[in-house]
Amino acid sequence: MSDSTYQLIAIAIYMLAMLGIGYVAYRRTSDLDDYMLAGRGLHPAVAALSAGAADMSGWLLMGLPGAIYASGLFEAWIAIGLTIGAWLNWKFVAPRLRAYTEVSQNAITIPSFFEKRLKDSSHLLRIAASVIILVFFTFYVSSGMVAAGKFFDSSFGWNYTTGLMLVAGVTLVYTMFGGFLGATLTDVAQGLLMFAALVTVPIVAVFAVGGLDNAFAGMREVNPDALNLFAGIGEGSALMWVVGVISTAAWGLGYFGQPHIITRFMALRSPADAKAGRRIGIGWMVLTCLGAIATALVGIGYFADNPEKQLEDPETVFLLLSQIFFHPLVAGLVLAAVLAAIMSTMSSQLVVCSSALVEDLYNLAGRRSTPKQEVMLGRLGVLVVAIIAFLLALNPDSSVLELVAFAWAGFGGAFGPLVLLSLYWRDLTAKGALAGMVLGAVTVFVWGNIESLSSTMYEIVPGFLVTLIVAVVVSKLAPEHKPEIEQEFSQMEAELGRTHAEERAAQV
Known part of the structure; x- marks a missing residue:
């Protein structure tokens, strides 16, 4: 049996497992609240692993190792920024968002939370928030499909469209029928698979090169700055170096506004679960990022010592090392981990798009539907978005990384400040939020399409600042005093106070 056959068998097992999990979720979904938020009953471990898998995508297994292999440890600043951003998100957003979305008329989507929180x-x-979600996420889902098509093309020589159709079809089926729970449970399995692959590959690679000393020596021989996190600080302007680090680490700002991630917080069993979720989620993230970084660094020395083994694309360093060191069946599971990263993100985004279509646009128009009809409409929403994304992905020359970076900046810049202000500032108004969100999104769009600006500073930074400043200024200039807002804000804080008191009592 050939190596590729073994690998395809492993991928087939993975695909069938995802469909099986989707069927289990389908059997447990009865109404729209189940379909969109799993009935607010997620265990913190499930929410944490799901958020991590939905967040990282193929960047963790291919993009990050490729960047570090090509340029050294300096590229790890993006992982540092993301880890800090994720920790802050779990610490300061998760418990409050879980409490407030339930207090504020049981909001189950980010757009509905903005409206109900601000009494708009x-x-x-x-409507504006829903449109932003649909536009950005349709292209985001499309970028995942493009990555899947390229994966099968480069790994097995398949036709690009065939690989795209396979991954899109499987993801669509388990997401369309399993909804949020299906996406979440498959995310957990995918997150565990990614974790196992990213921990195992670098450990085996270190032994293969003769231990840590040989690995470090090989890295420094090829690139003296391979292990220098501050490479380039003495070259040129120190200010430009600092700007470069800030721009790279600023990816972490995006977490506060990513709908497919923060909806996991809304689905927790209670605000108290955010603490355990934070520990599990950040632990997973730190270990997987370290595994990706270690894989790239060890790969530098390994391929230098083995010139007969060709590495044409730095982003394939993780895949190639797994194929070299493991049995083809095991290597196939590692390849499945890459698909897991792609599919977990796609499924989470499809559910958010579906909720924007049904909960925030269809129901908002005054349509009357039964719970079963709403679930069916949710599934149709997933199908519609997936078809549009598929059509956009038929062009194999589509830029995956640029679309991902742009969408991340769009959500982080337009939604991030509003989420924080909604949770921590009583005086935010609907007019201030709308003005800030629209101008922030426009800033991201304009800045990201001007080469001289985007090459200097990642567009999420100006977008985030514009949204924050405009929202605060407009709210101050046109204040609104609504007793219902005051009451709900106080109720949210009181619930959090009880949660903290219970935690302190449990520690005594």
Whole structure:
């Protein structure tokens, strides 16, 4: 049996497992609240692993190792920024968002939370947020499909469209029928698979090169700055170096506004679960990022010592090392981990798009539907977005990384400040939120399409600042005092106070 046959068998097992999990979730879904938020019953470990898998995508297994292999440890600043951002998100957003979304008329989507939290009777804020979600996520899902098509093309020589159709079809089926629970449970399995692969590959690679001393020597021989996190600080302007680090680490700002991640917080069993979720989620993230970084660094020395083994694309260093060191069946499971990273993100985004279509646009228009009809509409929403994303992905020359970076900046810049202000500032108004969100999104779009600006500073930074400043200034200039907002804000803080008191009592 050939190596590729073994690998395809492993991938087939993985695909069937995902479909099986989707079927289990389908049997447990009865109404729209189940379909969109799993009935707010997620265990913190499930929420943490799901958020991590939905977050990282193929960047963790291919993009990050490739960047470090090509340029050295300096490229790890993006992982540092993301880890800090994820920790802050779990610490300061998760418990409050879980409490507030339930207090505020049981909001189950980010757009509906903005509207209900700010009592926006015009519905403009909710509609604008939904449109931003649909636009950015349709392209985001498309980028995942493009990555899947390229994966099968480069790994097995398949036709690009065939690989795209396979991954899109499997992801669509388990997401469309399993909904949020299906996406979440498959995310957990995918997150564990990614974790196992990213921990195992670098450990085996270190032994293969003769231990840590040989690995470090090989790295320094090829690139003296391979292990220098501060490479380039003495070259040129120190200010430009600092700007470069800030721009790279600023990816962490995006976490506060990513709908497919923070909806996991809304689905927790209670605000108290955020603490355990944070520990599990950040632990997973730190170990997987370290595994990706170690894989790239060891790979530098390994391929230098074995010139007969060709590495044409730095982003394939993780895949190639796994194929060299493991039995083809095991290597196939490692390849499945890459698919897991791609599919977990796609499924989470499809559910968010579906909720924007059904909960925030269809129901907002005054349509009357039964719970079963709403679930069916949710599934149709997933199908519609997936078809549009598939059509966009038929062009294999589509830029995956640029689309991902742009969408991440769009959500982080437009939604991030509003989420924080909604949770921590009583005086935020609907007008301020709408003005900030729209101008922040426009800033990201304009800045990201001007080469001289985007090459200097990642567009999420100006977008985030514009949204924050405009939202605060407009709210101050046109204040609104609504007793219902005051009451709900106080109720949210009181619930969090009880949670903290219970935690302290449990520690005594």
